[in-house]
Amino acid sequence: MTVDPHVLARARARVLGVVSADASAPVPSGLTGASDGTRVWLLPQWPDGATPALLEEYDTAPMPLDRPGQQRRVLAAALRCCWTNLDDAPWPGGEAPVIDVLEVYAGMSRGGADLARRWATGELRRLSDTGWLLLDETAGTVRPGPRVALWREESLASLRDLLRRLPQPVREDAPHE
Incomplete structure (x- = not known):
């Protein structure tokens, strides 16, 4: 056959x-x-x-997420770190350290930053499993996933506005000037 x-x-x-x-x-x-x-x-x-x-x-929901609110916030934090020039298309984007994404997410969350980072780590894995992000745990990096390539240009204006309002990644171990 x-x-x-x-x-x-x-x-x-x-x-x-x-x-x-x-x-x-x-x-x-x-x-x-x-x-x-x-x-x-x-x-x-x-x-x-x-x-x-x-x-x-047809069991093909466009964004299959278990905890949509939290996962969308983690996706936004990852895009904030990976999509550095918002005038360009988000795909293929650039790599960003996972620790930067976790810090941006912790800055967006209420409550303990350590708990927020743990939650976000799990969400990064789920977003990677569904193609929204490409996570390389060995290298400790993340970048936009191929599903991001399907976003139409005319739908990106509000996302760009949102990402401009998110905090920049600032780590405690970063050198201070």
Whole structure:
């Protein structure tokens, strides 16, 4: 039995989430590719006008989050650190130290900073699992994930305004001038 490679690629993307391939690999129909030059991430492509209810019906919610408020704040903190030139597109963005993201998040949170950092670490992992961020725990860095590449330019104005209001990362171990 042979399986159409395009059908197989769509099934993999649905089961495994965001998968990457070599940038020279063709992007199957029904998927869209988000490339950073060396890799291409395959993401489901939905017709314009697909409502959240329709996506939910197909088990492909656009932002599958367990704790949406907290995860959105962690995503915003990561973007604050990784998307340094807000006039540019957020994808592919740049790498930022995870510790900077944790500090920005702790600055946005109420309560104990240590608890906020622990919560944010778990949320970074979940956001990485769903393709919103690319987390390299070994290197201690994070950057925007391929799902960010799907944001339309006309939808970014309010996000840019929000990120401008977030605090800059300031670490206690940073050298003081």
